[in-house]
Amino acid sequence: MKIRKFTRLLVFAGAIALLATSCSPITMTTWKNPKEDHKITNLVVWGMFDKMENQKPFEQAMAGYFNKRGLKTIEGLSFLNPMKDYKLPELEKKFDSLGADGILIVSYTGTDKSESYVPMTTVGYPDYYYDYYGYYSWGYPMWGPGYGTSVSGGYWSTNTVVHLRANLYDNADNKLLWTADISIDNPEYVDQVSYALAEKIYTDWAYNKLMHKSGK
Numbered sequence: 001m002k003i004r005k006f007t008r009l010l011v012f013a014g015a016i017a018l019l020a021t022s023c024s025p026i027t028m029t030t031w032k033n034p035k036e037d038h039k040i041t042n043l044v045v046w047g048m049f050d051k052m053e054n055q056k057p058f059e060q061a062m063a064g065y066f067n068k069r070g071l072k073t074i075e076g077l078s079f080l081n082p083m084k085d086y087k088l089p090e091l092e093k094k095f096d097s098l099g100a101d102g103i104l105i106v107s108y109t110g111t112d113k114s115e116s117y118v119p120m121t122t123v124g125y126p127d128y129y130y131d132y133y134g135y136y137s138w139g140y141p142m143w144g145p146g147y148g149t150s151v152s153g154g155y156w157s158t159n160t161v162v163h164l165r166a167n168l169y170d171n172a173d174n175k176l177l178w179t180a181d182i183s184i185d186n187p188e189y190v191d192q193v194s195y196a197l198a199e200k201i202y203t204d205w206a207y208n209k210l211m212h213k214s215g216k
Contacts, residue, residue, distance in 0.1 A: 024187045028200055030180040032208045038170045038177060040102030040205075041212040044095060046076035048107040054190050055082070058106070061194035069202055071211060074098060095171050102177070103169045104201075109181075112161045160186050166201065168210070178210055 043066060047058040059075035066073035079094055080086070086094075095103060161183050168178040180201070187193045205211050 057190040061191040065198035
């Protein structure tokens with residue numbers, strides 16, 4: 001039946017659109033310290049953000065992805081009090097007690113916003129979209145299809161780009177192993193964006209051989 005085929009087509013198209021828009025585009029520029037060859041096996045991920053409500057889902061999503069890939073990871077909030085000002089010896093003691101050899105610190109560095117105008121457009125579409133009788137009459141060659149119009153656009157759109165910096169440190173000597181400048185276009189859900197970011201970071205670490213074989 002044409003109606004069933006058309007409905008399936010709409011559902012399939014909707015699923016494709018959802019997949020295409022479910023995650024914000026992420027760009028990342030990275031640098032690996034050529035003077036350091038330490039490979040991490042046990043990671044702490046620590047999100048340093050202005051808004052505390054972003055830190056927990058960020059760390060959970062990042063740790064979730066890394067653990068799934070075999071890199072043992074613990075969230076900073078699980079053992080650090082965000083209201084306390086720690087001294088270096090205190091932090092080192094906590095990291096050592098967890099057996100952490102790598103510390104990933106991700107911080108917020110700013111937001112850029114820009115506006116663009118989406119012009120008004122008018123699109124023609126068949127009237128048979130409306131009901132089954134319209135679809136029936138369209139299906140027979142003796143009936144000519146009718147057309148309506150759909151108007152879209154005519155508004156201002158705001159584009160938001162959030163910038164982060166990620167630094168990976170060696171817990172043994174506090175040396176910087178790797179760093180990245182990250183830009184995220186129009187982020188919506190912290191957990192989804194963080195999970196996608198963890199995937200990009202993991203891929204880059206694997207390429208740069210920053211993880212021990214057991215973490216692959």
